[in-house]
Amino acid sequence: MKKTWFHYTTLIFTVTIFLAVPLHGVFADGEGEGIEKEANGYHIRLVFVESPKLGENEFHVQITDAMGMPVTKADVGVIAMPEEKMSGHEEETGSETSGSDSMSGMDMPTEAPPADDMNSMSGMDMGTEPESNEASSHDEPQESHEEEPTQIVLDAGHEPGEYSGHISFNRTGEWVFNVHFTVDGQLTEVEFPVTVAGLDAKYGILAGFVGINASVMSVAAIMKRKKNSIQA
Amino acid sequence: MTTSLPTPPPSLLNGGNLLNNKWIDRFLRSRWYPGIIQWPTLLIFMVIMFELILGPESAHDNFGTALTWVLWWPLIPIIFLFLGRFWCAICPFAKINDLVQNFVGNNRPAPRFLKKYGIWIIDALFIFIIWSDHVFGVVENPLGSGVLMLTLTTGVIVSGAFYERRTFCRYVCFLGGLSGNYARNGMLSLRGTPEICATCTIAACYKGTDQSMPCPLYEFPKTMTSSANCVLCAECIKGCPNNSIQLTVRPPTKELWFIRKPKLEEAFLSAVIMGIVFVQNVTMLEVWGSMLKWLENVTGTTNYAVTFSITFATAIFIPVALLGLTSWIASKFNKATLVENFARFGYAIIALDMAGHIAHNLFHLLAEGKSILYTGMALFGMEIHGASPAILGMQEIQWLQFGLIALGFIGSLYTAYRISKSNHSGEKVWGTFAPFAVLMVVLTIMNVVLFTLPMAMRM
Numbered sequence: 134m135k136k137t138w139f140h141y142t143t144l145i146f147t148v149t150i151f152l153a154v155p156l157h158g159v160f161a162d163g164e165g166e167g168i169e170k171e172a173n174g175y176h177i178r179l180v181f182v183e184s185p186k187l188g189e190n191e192f193h194v195q196i197t198d199a200m201g202m203p204v205t206k207a208d209v210g211v212i213a214m215p216e217e218k219m220s221g222h223e224e225e226t227g228s229e230t231s232g233s234d235s236m237s238g239m240d241m242p243t244e245a246p247p248a249d250d251m252n253s254m255s256g257m258d259m260g261t262e263p264e265s266n267e268a269s270s271h272d273e274p275q276e277s278h279e280e281e282p283t284q285i286v287l288d289a290g291h292e293p294g295e296y297s298g299h300i301s302f303n304r305t306g307e308w309v310f311n312v313h314f315t316v317d318g319q320l321t322e323v324e325f326p327v328t329v330a331g332l333d334a335k336y337g338i339l340a341g342f343v344g345i346n347a348s349v350m351s352v353a354a355i356m357k358r359k360k361n362s363i364q365a
Numbered sequence: 366m367t368t369s370l371p372t373p374p375p376s377l378l379n380g381g382n383l384l385n386n387k388w389i390d391r392f393l394r395s396r397w398y399p400g401i402i403q404w405p406t407l408l409i410f411m412v413i414m415f416e417l418i419l420g421p422e423s424a425h426d427n428f429g430t431a432l433t434w435v436l437w438w439p440l441i442p443i444i445f446l447f448l449g450r451f452w453c454a455i456c457p458f459a460k461i462n463d464l465v466q467n468f469v470g471n472n473r474p475a476p477r478f479l480k481k482y483g484i485w486i487i488d489a490l491f492i493f494i495i496w497s498d499h500v501f502g503v504v505e506n507p508l509g510s511g512v513l514m515l516t517l518t519t520g521v522i523v524s525g526a527f528y529e530r531r532t533f534c535r536y537v538c539f540l541g542g543l544s545g546n547y548a549r550n551g552m553l554s555l556r557g558t559p560e561i562c563a564t565c566t567i568a569a570c571y572k573g574t575d576q577s578m579p580c581p582l583y584e585f586p587k588t589m590t591s592s593a594n595c596v597l598c599a600e601c602i603k604g605c606p607n608n609s610i611q612l613t614v615r616p617p618t619k620e621l622w623f624i625r626k627p628k629l630e631e632a633f634l635s636a637v638i639m640g641i642v643f644v645q646n647v648t649m650l651e652v653w654g655s656m657l658k659w660l661e662n663v664t665g666t667t668n669y670a671v672t673f674s675i676t677f678a679t680a681i682f683i684p685v686a687l688l689g690l691t692s693w694i695a696s697k698f699n700k701a702t703l704v705e706n707f708a709r710f711g712y713a714i715i716a717l718d719m720a721g722h723i724a725h726n727l728f729h730l731l732a733e734g735k736s737i738l739y740t741g742m743a744l745f746g747m748e749i750h751g752a753s754p755a756i757l758g759m760q761e762i763q764w765l766q767f768g769l770i771a772l773g774f775i776g777s778l779y780t781a782y783r784i785s786k787s788n789h790s791g792e793k794v795w796g797t798f799a800p801f802a803v804l805m806v807v808l809t810i811m812n813v814v815l816f817t818l819p820m821a822m823r824m
Binding site for chain 1: 419422423468469470471508512515518519523526527748750751
């Protein structure tokens with residue numbers, strides 16, 4: 134009896150902690166996964182401090198040169214706009230959107246074939262890009278005021294080669310971050326796809342696993358009870 | 366007149382029974398063991414799970430990633446070397462299995478197909494998980510690592526809910542397969558005393574008693590000849606009414622010298638592990654990008670799943686094929702079949718596997734070790750920017766890696782010799798040993814070359 138009581142206490146304790154810890158996470162901050170790209174010999178990494186979500190978000194852009202040295206004196210800016218808006222814009226200007234990475238995806242920087250990115254980036258570094266950038270920033274809203282491209286000028290961050298900025302997302306879904314910077318008068322431009330989450334996928338995954346495991350244990354408990362009653 | 370002096374018992378480090386030391390004996394027999402280590406491990410595991418799933422999404426900043434892949438993963442083969450499968454006794458998954466079993470467990474016997482194909486299933490799972498790591502991102506993606514842990518948790522919950530003992534750990538856990546192989550190489554051995562066990566009819570070690578659980582991994586110390594499935598949980602020590610159990614220290618690789626019934630699947634796993642060590646090294650090399658580019662040009666696709674799968678299959682195929690080729694050459698001398706030689710001498714690679722595995726992860730532990738501290742401090746709001754995560758310099762790490770590979774080479778070479786000696790006689794010993802010695806030299810050179818190239822960081 135004493136042993137059973139001990140077992141029940143330990144199970145309740147374990148399950149409580151196991152469930153309580155993730156619930157606590159609802160209120161915890163999480164730092165965003167970075168996407169890395171290369172263009173003009175520069176290595177550019179976009180990192181969100183938290184997973185991109187509706188409302189205010191902080192992000193960093195880290196730039197290193199071909200030797201891996203941080204690029205410290207660049208003028209860095211970002212033009213952000215929903216992807217569908219960007220697609221229409223691309224059709225007009227003929228610029229390329231590269232990569233299929235997603236901020237909420239499982240892709241790791243090392244997994245993205247560098248060659249692919251390089252090719253895409255080289256397309257973006259053509260002389261037409263500054264024009265397209267300009268066009269983006271001054272594009273007139275076509276559907277609603279909410280979809281107007283957002284222009285952000287980034288400030289130097291904590292670390293050398295890091296630049297920080299804030300953006301307020303007003304809608305969920307796919308966005309395109311056009312990161313552009315000028316070093317020694319040369320403009321480089323890279324596009325990053327960003328997924329702004331509505332319902333956090335992590336909680337969906339967690340809920341799925343909790344559901345499966347709870348079902349398994351419930352079935353096992355029912356089977357055990359049946360077995361015991363037959364034996365009795 | 367001569368008086369015969371009683372033979373002194375062997376020292377504890379020279380084959381003496383560690384249980385003769387009252388502190389070790391008392392600790393292992395205590396009702397608090399292994400719980401006193403298992404519960405804190407479970408709590409740390411929960412922190413890791415929280416961090417992996419809900420913490421920072423960048424591996425660089427995730428405390429769970431640092432604890433799992435920079436600390437635990439590099440330490441685990443070292444633990445296997447010195448303490449056998451002790452980790453499995455304190456593993457949080459095992460604790461979850463036991464807890465679920467206590468409450469809702471149906472305690473059915475392990476399914477027959479698992480018993481029959483268990484190690485092949487482990488081999489396949491191990492290969493699949495390593496492949497998934499590269500294709501979907503597990504190690505470098507905290508959420509990916511979290512999903513892997515959740516999947517394993519689900520596995521042990523299913524096992525604990527329906528099956529007896531630790532069916533999952535014995536027949537499914539991919540780490541169990543790896544640790545089983547490494548534990549054979551390990552320095553701790555638990556066995557029954559043959560003279561005492563010969564008269565025993567109760568088999569308390571296998572079945573359990575009121576004071577002890579049955580062996581969780583279905584081992585029977587009376588007939589046990591391998592440490593592959595002994596997790597040092599000490600249940601048999603607690604349960605044996607005859608104090609038959611002995612815990613001894615032995616030289617590394619000793620068990621591999623006399624494998625009575627070599628199994629093809631275990632030998633295959635040891636060759637596979639060598640391939641995995643290769644692929645883990647290759648994909649972290651700075652030249653990996655250029656290799657990938659070349660592969661993309663050759664295959665005409667930039668799909669990473671395709672290019673990596675080709676690399677992965679090649680890396681695994683190389684040691685398996687080399688072992689097969691060597692076994693075929695040796696069969697010309699010893700008249701054994703290729704399969705017999707493959708199964709027997711596959712075990713000789715384990716020492717080199719282990720050395721390569723430790724050497725690879727030593728880089729992560731020593732070149733990125735401080736990231737554990739930094740990411741841990743970040744949990745309390747203490748951000749550290751720009752500080753080096755290295756504990757040791759690259760040159761020192763590289764020397765340690767070469768030292769380990771040298772030890773692994775000696776271990777594998779000597780094991781191949783002992784296996785040859787215990788299975789053959791006369792000229793056949795050297796005729797069989799020679800091709801396997803060449804194999805060990807080739808595998809060692811491949812490892813050394815990989816460790817001379819600059820490696821990228823995990824964090």
